[in-house]
Structures are given as C-alpha cells and as structure tokens.
Amino acid sequence: MNAARPPQEHTHPRHDLDDLIHAPVRLSIMAALAAAEQADFRFLKETIEVSDSLLSKHLLALEEAGYVNATKAFEGKRPRTWLSLTDQGRAAFGRYMDVLHQIIGKPS
Amino acid sequence: MELSAGAALDEVRRVEEEVRKTRRAHGAILLTMGLATGPYWGAMLLGPDWAGYVAGAGWIALVIWMLVLPRRPGLRGRVSTPWVSRLAVLGGVTFLAPMLVATGLKIAGVESANWLVAVLCLISGLPMIYAGWRLRSSR
Numbered sequence: 001m002n003a004a005r006p007p008q009e010h011t012h013p014r015h016d017l018d019d020l021i022h023a024p025v026r027l028s029i030m031a032a033l034a035a036a037e038q039a040d041f042r043f044l045k046e047t048i049e050v051s052d053s054l055l056s057k058h059l060l061a062l063e064e065a066g067y068v069n070a071t072k073a074f075e076g077k078r079p080r081t082w083l084s085l086t087d088q089g090r091a092a093f094g095r096y097m098d099v100l101h102q103i104i105g106k107p108s
Numbered sequence: 109m110e111l112s113a114g115a116a117l118d119e120v121r122r123v124e125e126e127v128r129k130t131r132r133a134h135g136a137i138l139l140t141m142g143l144a145t146g147p148y149w150g151a152m153l154l155g156p157d158w159a160g161y162v163a164g165a166g167w168i169a170l171v172i173w174m175l176v177l178p179r180r181p182g183l184r185g186r187v188s189t190p191w192v193s194r195l196a197v198l199g200g201v202t203f204l205a206p207m208l209v210a211t212g213l214k215i216a217g218v219e220s221a222n223w224l225v226a227v228l229c230l231i232s233g234l235p236m237i238y239a240g241w242r243l244r245s246s247r
Contacts, residue, residue, distance in 0.1 A: 028119055035124040103113040
C-alpha cells in the first residue's frame with residue numbers, strides 16, 4: 001500500500017528566487033536602477049538593448065509590484081520619464097542577489 | 109527563457125559596469141571642466157594677450173573632447189540625476205560670474221578690484237569639480 005507522501009519541502013535556494021525579478025529584461029532593469037540612483041527611460045532602453053514597447057511592458061509589471069517608481073517630467077518641451085527603485089524594490093533586489101550568491105556558492 | 113544563476117549574475121555585473129562607465133564619463137567631463145575653468149578665466153581676464161589666445165584654443169579643444177567622449181561605444185545614455193542638474197545650474201552661474209563681474213568693473217571704471225575677479229576665477233569651477241568628484245566616486 002502506498003502511503004500518501006507529505007509534500008516535499010523545498011530546500012534549494014533557487015526556490016527563493018523572486019520570479020518577478022528572475023526574468024531577463026526585468027533583471028536588467030532592476031540591476032540598472034539599483035546601480036543608478038535614477039535613470040531615464042532612454043538610458044535604460046540603450047543599456048538593456050530592448051524596444052520601447054518591451055521595456056514599457058516590463059516596467060509596468062515592476063511598477064505594479066511596487067518595485068519601481070516612475071516620475072514623468074518635462075525638460076523644456078521634451079517629456080522625460082525618470083525611473084527609480086522603491087524601498088520595497090531595493091529590498092527585493094537585495095534579497096534576490098543574496099539568493100543568487102547562495103546558489104553560486106552552493107555546488108550543484 | 110530559462111535564466112541560470114550564473115547568467116543572471118553576469119547580467120547584473122554587465123549592467124552595473126555600464127551604469128558605472130556612463131557615470132565615470134560624465135564625472136570626468138565635469139571634473140575636467142571644473143579644473144579648467146579657473147585657469148581659463150584667469151588667463152582670459154587677468155593674463156596677457158597670448159595667454160588669452162592659448163586659453164581660448166584650449167577651451168575649444170576641451171569642448172570638442174566633451175562632444176566626442178560620450179559618443180564612444182558603451183558610453184551612450186545619460187545619468188543626470190536631479191542633484192547633478194542643480195549643480196550644473198550653480199556651475200553655470202559661477203562659470204559666468206568672473207566674466208560678468210570683470211565686465212561690470214571695466215564699465216564702471218574700477219581697476220583696483222582684480223583681486224575680486226581672481227577670487228571668482230578660483231571658485232568658478234568648484235561646483236563642477238564637486239559634481240565630477242561625486243559622480244566618479246559614487247559606486
């Protein structure tokens with residue numbers, strides 16, 4: 001008779017990776033904003049090498065999660081979007097980096 | 109697309125280096141401008157004619173360098189945070205101050221206030237030096 005197995009507890013640190021950050025474009029956005037105090041949309045686009053629409057889509061996801069703050073401002077007649085990490089976003093990125101270092105430090 | 113931990117860490121390092129490179133380039137421009145401003149105005153306003161010509165030519169070379177530097181591959185984009193913008197405005201004011209004061213004194217016929225122009229020359233580049241130093245030293 002097969003006894004029902006209790007659900008296995010996850011012990012590998014990869015299970016602690018924040019799925020919202022652990023995606024190619026969103027990771028690059030978070031890393032860039034963590035390194036810069038504030039960056040504008042164009043700077044992010046050129047650094048990450050993505051299209052406007054893809055960057056907007058991922059920024060929206062990060063904004064909705066409360067990780068990124070967007071401020072629109074006019075410089076002369078040109079609109080400019082400034083982006084920065086919120087405290088919540090900075091903390092989440094810090095945790096994410098801790099987990100990454102744990103994984104790298106742990107032999108597979 | 110599956111992202112390995114190693115690839116994620118590599119991407120984080122790449123992006124951080126990109127941000128740092130851009131910041132260092134802007135810091136270098138501001139620092140060089142700040143350091144060159146005092147000698148430039150000193151030569152232009154207080155020095156002999158030949159010093160004015162040398163300063164003028166040097167300034168043109170500096171502007172050309174400024175225009176070329178950010179266009180190097182990998183140095184695109186800008187990190188001009190609000191505090192840098194505020195310092196740039198202050199830098200603009202202190203940059204023009206020696207020339208405006210020297211012109212004002214000349215029009216008023218006051219010839220004994222070269223010390224004031226010299227002091228303004230000395231402080232004219234300070235905001236840019238401070239901004240450049242902060243940009244280059246921040247991680």
